[in-house]
Amino acid sequence: MSGRRATFLFLVLVLAVLVMLTGQVRGEDRRHLGPLGTGILTALAPAQTVMARAADALSQGWQLYTEIGRLRVENARLREEVQRLTREVSRLRESAQAAQRLEALLAFKEQAPYRVLAARVIGRDPASWFATIVVDRGSGDGVVRGNPVVTAEGAVGRVMETTPFTARVLLLSDPRSAVGVILQGSREVGVVEGNGQGDLLIKYLSRASAVRSGDVVITSGQGGVFPRGLVIGRLNTIRPAQGAAVFREGTVRPAVDLSRLEEVLVLLPEGGPRH
Amino acid sequence: MVAVVVGLILLSELVHSVWLVRFPLWGQVADPAIPLIVAVALRRPGWGPAVGLGAGLLQDLLFGGSVGLLALAKLVVGHVAGVLGRTVLVDQPLLPWASTALATVLQQGVLAAVLAVTGLLPVSSAAFGLPLLGQVVLNMLAVWPAFAAVRWLWRGPRMPGSRERYRAV
Numbered sequence: 001m002s003g004r005r006a007t008f009l010f011l012v013l014v015l016a017v018l019v020m021l022t023g024q025v026r027g028e029d030r031r032h033l034g035p036l037g038t039g040i041l042t043a044l045a046p047a048q049t050v051m052a053r054a055a056d057a058l059s060q061g062w063q064l065y066t067e068i069g070r071l072r073v074e075n076a077r078l079r080e081e082v083q084r085l086t087r088e089v090s091r092l093r094e095s096a097q098a099a100q101r102l103e104a105l106l107a108f109k110e111q112a113p114y115r116v117l118a119a120r121v122i123g124r125d126p127a128s129w130f131a132t133i134v135v136d137r138g139s140g141d142g143v144v145r146g147n148p149v150v151t152a153e154g155a156v157g158r159v160m161e162t163t164p165f166t167a168r169v170l171l172l173s174d175p176r177s178a179v180g181v182i183l184q185g186s187r188e189v190g191v192v193e194g195n196g197q198g199d200l201l202i203k204y205l206s207r208a209s210a211v212r213s214g215d216v217v218i219t220s221g222q223g224g225v226f227p228r229g230l231v232i233g234r235l236n237t238i239r240p241a242q243g244a245a246v247f248r249e250g251t252v253r254p255a256v257d258l259s260r261l262e263e264v265l266v267l268l269p270e271g272g273p274r275h
Numbered sequence: 276m277v278a279v280v281v282g283l284i285l286l287s288e289l290v291h292s293v294w295l296v297r298f299p300l301w302g303q304v305a306d307p308a309i310p311l312i313v314a315v316a317l318r319r320p321g322w323g324p325a326v327g328l329g330a331g332l333l334q335d336l337l338f339g340g341s342v343g344l345l346a347l348a349k350l351v352v353g354h355v356a357g358v359l360g361r362t363v364l365v366d367q368p369l370l371p372w373a374s375t376a377l378a379t380v381l382q383q384g385v386l387a388a389v390l391a392v393t394g395l396l397p398v399s400s401a402a403f404g405l406p407l408l409g410q411v412v413l414n415m416l417a418v419w420p421a422f423a424a425v426r427w428l429w430r431g432p433r434m435p436g437s438r439e440r441y442r443a444v
Contacts, residue, residue, distance in 0.1 A: 006320070006321055006324070006354075006357060009324065010324045010350070010354045013324055013325075013328055013350055014347065014350060014351075017328070017343045017346050017347045017350060018343075018347065020342060020343040020346075021341060021342075021343035021344060021346075021347060021389070021393065022393075024341040024342055024343055024344075025341060025393045025394075025395060030341050030395060031339070031340065031341050031342060032342065033336065033342065034342075037336050037342060040333075040336055041336055041337070044285070044289065044337070047289055048289060048292065048293050051289055051290075051293040051294065052293050055293060055294055055297060059297070
């Protein structure tokens with residue numbers, strides 16, 4: 001096509017479009033499709049619909065993808081929040097339990113006719129055959145070897161060694177421990193020894209006595225370590241002693257859970273420093 | 276070949292009216308018809324006005340304006356691109372981008388002139404500022420697919436235009 005002919009054709013087309021445009025401008029809506037335009041739009045509508053649906057599907061997929069990412073971040077944040085709140089609840093529960101224990105100790109301290117020193121358990125014996133704990137009070141606080149150690153529920157043990165800042169307590173459950181006791185109901189006298197396990201051993205009970213399971217076992221005050229009347233536990237089982245015809249022996253369930261001690265009271269002799 | 280070009284224009288306008296309008300950048304939407312008209316007109320200068328007119332009419336139908344407005348603007352673009360195709364070496368690497376940018380500006384100018392003359396819409400000089408720049412950038416993003424499609428369509432060696440003697444770029 002030559003340039004002149006192309007220019008002529010162009011001008012004809014321009015003229016035609018201008019005529020069409022003029023007709024449009026005069027119309028009410030300034031737009032008139034006519035049957036041809038309507039037909040073309042009708043023919044294109046299905047393709048437009050399909051493409052729009054495809055775009056919608058892609059858009060929804062993208063939104064879902066970004067939503068998943070957002071939810072992942074939100075989930076991580078919420079998990080962190082749950083962990084923080086769990087730690088907080090645990091800490092508060094711990095504080096509440098500690099407060100309850102300390103209240104009980106305080107009540108005991110006010111009732112007991114001894115000078116008492118509150119101590120926190122800071123160490124335990126890792127060996128299973130010995131039963132000792134370490135408390136955060138030592139000779140600097142007036143603690144000396146032999147001081148009884150108790151809780152509000154009953155006797156725990158006695159101090160076996162001290163440093164200026166700590167003391168090691170021999171628990172009732174240690175095999176090296178022996179405490180003179182009286183059965184509160186029958187007034188029968190015996191000796192409670194540790195065996196390294198949960199229950200304590202009670203020995204040298206008279207065969208003729210009428211001891212019963214469940215009888216409360218308290219310290220007798222003999223031996224010079226524990227004052228009289230501290231609760232040791234309850235008589236659990238009773239049987240004839242092996243190889244000794246005149247005695248019986250049995251087990252005592254300690255009044256204090258010796259494996260879960262956290263705060264204790266050290267009973268001090270009168271005349272020492274007051275706390 | 277005519278059917279393929281018509282199909283290309285239809286496809287580009289469907290993509291334009293359904294998909295690209297969903298992703299406006301700087302308030303503008305890419306118009307793939309402009310690089311397509313330019314690409315066809317540079318390769319086949321005689322086809323420029325017809326392709327421009329067809330694409331413009333299709334846009335007028337698919338969009339809500341007066342029928343003939345975009346048709347006139349794109350008719351002018353197709354004709355000028357055809358003139359360019361007859362007078363310059365069209366295989367120069369920057370020509371597609373430069374001619375598409377010029378075509379976009381030309382279309383905007385024609386539209387503004389027609390709107391001003393007919394009083395269809397108030398015309399502001401702001402339409403030639405950043406919006407036009409954004410439109411140019413967006414249209415240039417469509418240069419590569421449009422020219423690649425036309426190159427694929429006319430894979431044979433190109434005959435030089437009858438008056439082709441200038442190097443535009």
